[in-house]
Amino acid sequence: MRARFRDAGPSALQEYELLELFLFNSIPRRDVKPIAKDLLSRFGNLGEVCGAPLHRLTEVKGIGEKTALDLKLLHSIGAHMGRERIIGRPILSSWSALLDYCRTAMQYEAVEQFRVLFVDNKNRLIADEVLGRGTIDRAPVYPREIVKRALALEASAIILTHNHPSGDTTPSKADIDMTFTVTEVCNAVGISVHDHLIIGREKIASFKMLGLM
DSSP states (O other), rough: HHHHHHHHHHGGGGGGHHHHHHHHHHHHSSSHHHHHHHHHHHHHHHHHHHHHHHHHHTTTTOOOOHHHHHHHHHHHHHHHHHHHHHSBBTTTTTHHHHHHHHHHHHTTTOEEEEEEEEEEEBEEEEEEEEEEEEEOOOOOOOOHHHHHHHHTTTOOOEEEEEEEETTOOOOOOOHHHHHHHHHHHHHHOOOOOHHHEOOOOEEEEEETTTTHH
């Protein structure tokens, strides 16, 4: 598998083989193919495996805390690389990369996470911060804290984004009301809200594209 990966790249390997190759480095001197297949059977795909909570990973036979942490590290590295592709770049020219980053960072979160992307007056992304974590269907959002952080960063605009762990990207009434409130508070101090993105397992919903802002 190493030779195939070296000579032909990841497309030469099936998903379970990519995971198997990774696990071989984390769990040496053991047949890890059954473990790789068990992980994919339980979680569905490689992204779901790496995004799963530690306690659920260690429920799989053969996965200890070290290997679970290795898988979480793999997920974090992927998200960090995606972030490097967009920070400091104009959001319009890197919108696809921004969506990819949001998806990688949030689509497999088990609880709702609220992020704010901060944009400068040249339309470049200058920061991305988690400003709320909550339960499976709600994350606390404080408009004044968002504005306070935007002013501290000297941002001229923001993009709101949060995930729906259920996978359904349909905006709730609470999502719509919260977006209206944040937009109103931001506009009062000259900060624009470009969009609000809802991240699901398979799709991303844009409030702007839906005509909700």
